[in-house]
Amino acid sequence: MFAAFRKFHPQTLRLIALSLVLLLTVLFFTSQIDNYFSPRMLSRISSSAAVILPIAIGQAIVVMTRNIDLSVGSLVGVVAYVCGDFLASHQSLHPVLFVLLCLFVGGCCGAINGLLVSYGRVPSIIVTLGTLALYRTFLVEYSDARTITTDSLPKWLVDFPSSTLFSIGPFEVRTIVALALLAALVAWLTLSRLRVARQFYAVGSNPDAAVFAGINSARVVFWAFVISGMLAGLSGFIFLAKFGNITVVAGMGFELKSVAAVVVGGVNIFGGSGSIVGVLLGTVLVDTIDNSLIRWAVVSEFWREALLGILIMLAVIADTLMARSFGRLKGGNT
Amino acid sequence: MTLQWFKTWEGLLLIILAITLTSNVILAPEFLTLQNQINLFQLSIEKIIVAVAMTFIIINGEIDLSVASIMGLSACTFGVLVNNGFGGGSAILLCLLLGFVAGGINALLITRLGIPSLVVTLAMLIAFRGFARVLLEDQGLKDFPLWFNALGRDGFLGPIPLAIVVFIVLLVAGAVVLHHTGFGRQVYVIGTNSDVARYSGVNIAFVKTVLFVASGIVSALAGLFYAGRLASVRGDAAFGFELDIITMVLLGGISIFGGKGSILGVLLSILIVLNLRNGMALVNITGHVQTGVIGILLIASVLGPNLYEHFRKTKLT
Numbered sequence: 001m002f003a004a005f006r007k008f009h010p011q012t013l014r015l016i017a018l019s020l021v022l023l024l025t026v027l028f029f030t031s032q033i034d035n036y037f038s039p040r041m042l043s044r045i046s047s048s049a050a051v052i053l054p055i056a057i058g059q060a061i062v063v064m065t066r067n068i069d070l071s072v073g074s075l076v077g078v079v080a081y082v083c084g085d086f087l088a089s090h091q092s093l094h095p096v097l098f099v100l101l102c103l104f105v106g107g108c109c110g111a112i113n114g115l116l117v118s119y120g121r122v123p124s125i126i127v128t129l130g131t132l133a134l135y136r137t138f139l140v141e142y143s144d145a146r147t148i149t150t151d152s153l154p155k156w157l158v159d160f161p162s163s164t165l166f167s168i169g170p171f172e173v174r175t176i177v178a179l180a181l182l183a184a185l186v187a188w189l190t191l192s193r194l195r196v197a198r199q200f201y202a203v204g205s206n207p208d209a210a211v212f213a214g215i216n217s218a219r220v221v222f223w224a225f226v227i228s229g230m231l232a233g234l235s236g237f238i239f240l241a242k243f244g245n246i247t248v249v250a251g252m253g254f255e256l257k258s259v260a261a262v263v264v265g266g267v268n269i270f271g272g273s274g275s276i277v278g279v280l281l282g283t284v285l286v287d288t289i290d291n292s293l294i295r296w297a298v299v300s301e302f303w304r305e306a307l308l309g310i311l312i313m314l315a316v317i318a319d320t321l322m323a324r325s326f327g328r329l330k331g332g333n334t
Numbered sequence: 335m336t337l338q339w340f341k342t343w344e345g346l347l348l349i350i351l352a353i354t355l356t357s358n359v360i361l362a363p364e365f366l367t368l369q370n371q372i373n374l375f376q377l378s379i380e381k382i383i384v385a386v387a388m389t390f391i392i393i394n395g396e397i398d399l400s401v402a403s404i405m406g407l408s409a410c411t412f413g414v415l416v417n418n419g420f421g422g423g424s425a426i427l428l429c430l431l432l433g434f435v436a437g438g439i440n441a442l443l444i445t446r447l448g449i450p451s452l453v454v455t456l457a458m459l460i461a462f463r464g465f466a467r468v469l470l471e472d473q474g475l476k477d478f479p480l481w482f483n484a485l486g487r488d489g490f491l492g493p494i495p496l497a498i499v500v501f502i503v504l505l506v507a508g509a510v511v512l513h514h515t516g517f518g519r520q521v522y523v524i525g526t527n528s529d530v531a532r533y534s535g536v537n538i539a540f541v542k543t544v545l546f547v548a549s550g551i552v553s554a555l556a557g558l559f560y561a562g563r564l565a566s567v568r569g570d571a572a573f574g575f576e577l578d579i580i581t582m583v584l585l586g587g588i589s590i591f592g593g594k595g596s597i598l599g600v601l602l603s604i605l606i607v608l609n610l611r612n613g614m615a616l617v618n619i620t621g622h623v624q625t626g627v628i629g630i631l632l633i634a635s636v637l638g639p640n641l642y643e644h645f646r647k648t649k650l651t
Contacts, residue, residue, distance in 0.1 A: 123636070129632065130581075133625045133628065133629030134629040134630060137622050263453050269453055303464065306464025310461050320447050
């Protein structure tokens with residue numbers, strides 16, 4: 001029976017396994033919760049995954065280069081608050097310009113991380129642990145204990161999260177979901193097709209070989225952080241649109257969620273491999289479980305975190321065991 | 335102690351500490367009172383206890399992100415046990431056993447399955463915190479035995495509370511084990527180059543298991559001190575402490591890549607962080623700004639020497 005598996009690349013096999021787990025999860029909750037497989041549930045899960053997906057992609061790119069970005073949660077908060085505040089006082093700002101502003105602010109903060117990691121040669125975990133605290137401190141000081149409310153935001157932004165791009169039967173695809181998916185699509189195409197983007201993999205899989213191949217690895221790592229910052233800006237925009245009321249704790253703890261999605265999605269934590277499709281599946285799986293457990297009557301909603309942690313662990317264990325037996329299979333043949 | 339010594343990491347930290355202490359004394363006259371000195375330690379005592387165990391783990395080339403969640407889970411378990419008819423003593427033992435099991439699970443997954451500790455302990459950070467929330471849901475628990483609360487707050491050796499005594503004992507024991515025993519050398523050699531360690535016959539799985547189990551027990555103990563000091567627990571007890579703990583260790587010159595650093599450095603870094611926070615609190619700077627300043631210090635402490643090295647080299651060539 002294993003013969004059939006050998007045709008697939010291990011990475012593909014991983015994606016198939018992940019899809020199966022996702023399918024089983026959905027089937028399980030469908031059998032448990034009344035009216036689960038409904039348009040409402042889909043838009044609930046998809047719009048909550050839409051907030052996490054951009055930072056998960058950014059995290060994946062950073063992790064591919066053998067680094068980590070723990071500041072994304074604080075960045076989402078900074079972008080959602082600061083840009084929201086700016087929009088409240090500049091109501092006539094064009095929506096597209098506003099999204100670009102969010103990306104720009106996020107990208108600038110990401111560039112600070114990138115400069116310190118690439119050119120300051122400070123390990124990324126130290127830099128982003130520091131900026132995790134710093135960006136949040138900046139936000140608390142900037143906000144002066146005020147809250148951004150839905151009333152102060154222009155109407156287009158308040159209506160934005162409930163707007164639908166297109167629908168398939170009764171299932172609607174929200175514009176914010178489409179936006180996050182677009183980011184994933186662009187990332188997937190560039191990472192798998194563009195020569196420049198392959199450098200992220202090269203630097204992560206073997207830094208020495210990358211240098212010998214003439215790759216400027218400092219610059220590649222720098223750009224990984226800038227991209228992660230810009231995607232955190234996009235998450236910040238979606239967060240602002242989705243919730244409307246923004247306090248200084250916005251996005252707190254998102255760094256762990258993004259790392260969880262990346263790890264479940266099969267991105268190698270030691271760099272060099274991982275696919276955006278996996279990250280997409282990982283994000284959706286984590287958010288599906290998160291949102292479904294609230295509605296599951298059998299366990300109290302307080303089980304959410306505990307089960308999430310166990311799930312991440314199980315996903316990683318399954319992944320490791322699978323990779324091991326696959327390696328043995330290959331070894332047995334040669 | 336020659337001039338050269340001040341160019342080492344510990345020397346640099348000592349200078350920073352001296353500056354911090356001097357400015358504290360100048361800015362706030364009440365800084366030097368014994369009560370303030372004890373307060374300064376008491377406010378972060380749980381974090382600095384765990385920092386000693388974390389030092390070993392990071393030198394070993396690993397990381398334990400689950401410590402704060404184990405602290406929270408241990409504190410919550412204690413609350414639930416004593417509120418359900420368990421005696422304080424047996425509840426404490428069960429909580430320490432819990433720490434042992436939690437650390438054991440981490441160790442098992444890391445050594446047997448070879449999963450990176452960053453991933454294992456990240457998942458456990460979420461899971462153990464989840465269990466704490468399952469135990470307490472959204473309520474808080476108090477009504478601990480009076481002697482337990484007294485141990486957490488009052489003087490044990492004269493005016494010094496038990497937790498500070500435990501910290502000092504752990505620190506001294508840690509320094510001896512890390513710098514003066516074969517086991518300590520094994521911790522370093524695994525962190526420096528685990529292949530070399532394996533070919534030299536070091537039992538890597540054993541060393542890592544000991545470290546993670548110890549980290550689990552120490553975290554559970556710290557959680558109990560936390561519960562005793564506050565005389566109450568909630569599901570979010572000790573939430574987010576892991577970042578502060580790791581910051582203290584890294585600032586102490588322990589390389590995140592393993593194999594480098596000393597207990598002395600960590601002690602100096604702990605003193606700097608505590609005094610900096612205390613000094614800022616004495617002149618009414620809020621907690622968030624304090625966190626930000628420590629964030630800057632963390633980055634600057636690694637960036638500074640790097641830049642110095644860089645400019646020195648460019649000058650020579």
